[in-house]
Every structure is written in C-alpha cells, then in structure tokens.
C-alpha cells in the first residue's frame with residue numbers, strides 16, 4: 563500500500579508569524595494543509611481535501627472574509643487536490659474514498675470536485691456541520707461545500723478502543739486498515755485518521771494540535787499563536803485538552819509504532835517529502 567503526503571494549501575495565518583521561533587529549523591513562516599493519498603487495494607483514498615476549485619473562483623462567498631483575513635490562504639491552482647491528482651494521471655472518478663478528519667472549510671473544500679467519491683466522516687462531526695449551534699460553528703462550516711450532495715458514509719457505531727482511545731471506527735470498505743479515531747474539542751466530532759502499515763501505524767491528527775511541540779514527549783509546550791488559535795476555534799476546551807493528552811501519551815509510549823502528524827505544521831510534512 564503506497565502512501566503519498568501532499569500539501570493542499572498554504573496559509574499565512576496571523577499566528578504563524580510566531581512559529582519560526584518555535585520550529586525545529588527556524589524557517590517555517592507559514593502553515594500547510596497536510597493530506598494523504600493512499601493507494602489502497604480496495605480503492606484510491608484521500609485523507610482531507612483542502613480547498614476546491616469553486617473556493618478559488620469565489621473565495622469571499624465560499625470561505626468568508628473572517629477566514630480569509632485570519633488565515634490569508636495562498637489559494638493556488640497547483641495546490642488543489644484535483645490538479646495534484648491530474649499530474650499523477652488520476653481523474654476525479656478514480657478517487658474512491660475521501661476520509662475527513664473534520665469538516666472545517668480548509669479540509670472539506672474540494673468535495674464538489676469529486677461528486678461521485680464516497681465521503682467518510684464521523685457522525686458527530688456530520689451533525690455539527692449540518693446543524694451548527696454556535697456562532698463559531700456557523701462560521702467554520704460552509705454548506706456550499708456539500709450542497710451538491712456527496713456520497714456520504716457517516717460512521718456512527720460505538721466503535722472499538724484503539725491504543726487506549728475509545729470510539730475508534732474502522733472503515734469496513736477499506737478492510738479496517740483505516741480508522742476514525744475520535745479526538746474531539748477543536749470541533750465536536752474531530753477525528754484522527756489511523757492507517758495500518760506493514761509495520762506500525764500512521765496517525766493524521768487533523769487540527770487536534772497545530773505545532774509538533776504541543777505533543778513533544780520530552781517537554782510539551784505551546785506557542786502563543788497556537789494557544790490563541792486553540793482558544794478561538796475550540797468548541798470544547800476540556801475535551802480538546804483530553805484529546806491532546808491522548809496524543810502526548812501516544813507520542814511518549816508508542817513512538818516506535820505510531821507516526822503522528824497534524825494538518826498544518828510544515829515541519830511535520832518535510833520529513834515525509836524527503837524520504
């Protein structure tokens with residue numbers, strides 16, 4: 563099973579001005595949208611989609627002025643998932659599965675570009691996005707990104723326990739090699755996506771943390787910009803901290819078998835690209 567790591571978006575968030583002093587190399591002054599392209603025997607699969615073609619055509623209408631101001635996205639054609647697949651000879655209908663960590667607009671934007679692809683999402687997140695109950699939920703989800711009627715596969719089983727985290731939902735259509743791992747707090751139903759490898763696991767942790775140092779097993783700490791964005795965007799602070807606690811434990815106790823990365827930290831993408 564081949565896995566490719568993609569960057570589907572570049573953000574020059576206000577907070578990322580503070581990232582250089584917290585980064586490993588000292589050069590990261592932007593955020594990325596880390597996505598996976600999985601060549602699974604049961605069908606080509608993508609984890610998170612970044613922005614879509616329509617978002618680029620009408621950013622103010624589809625992404626909102628608030629997001630554009632806070633995140634200052636680059637919105638380039640070359641970063642779109644559909645273009646990156648095209649350069650690999652993959653047409654939209656070749657993509658069988660999209661797995662979403664959550665439905666924030668920078669993760670679900672390209673759904674309209676793949677109308678016939680099955681879209682997997684946790685039931686709690688699906689509910690939050692379709693019935694937003696707070697000001698922030700109304701801003702962060704953009705129903706225009708799914709008003710074409712995606713082929714939803716909403717996962718609502720009690721689930722199993724994965725590495726001590728309850729409620730994990732194996733995706734049967736992918737032979738259980740890919741699981742949704744509940745890590746709520748940033749959004750109501752945010753999940754990590756765990757992928758079983760020949761040896762060990764990959765865990766795409768979505769926006770459950772923003773910067774690698776937040777789960778550093780030696781001395782976890784949080785940049786002021788991360789703390790601000792967590793505070794601004796979280797729907798449930800105690801649950802977010804509990805989720806972060808799970809990730810710190812995995813980073814400390816299972817580093818040899820689970821490789822963890824988050825959605826927006828460029829220092830976590832670079833090592834995969836240079837392999």
Ligand SMILES: [Zn+2]
Nearest residue numbers: 666668769825
């Ligand atoms: Zn995000």
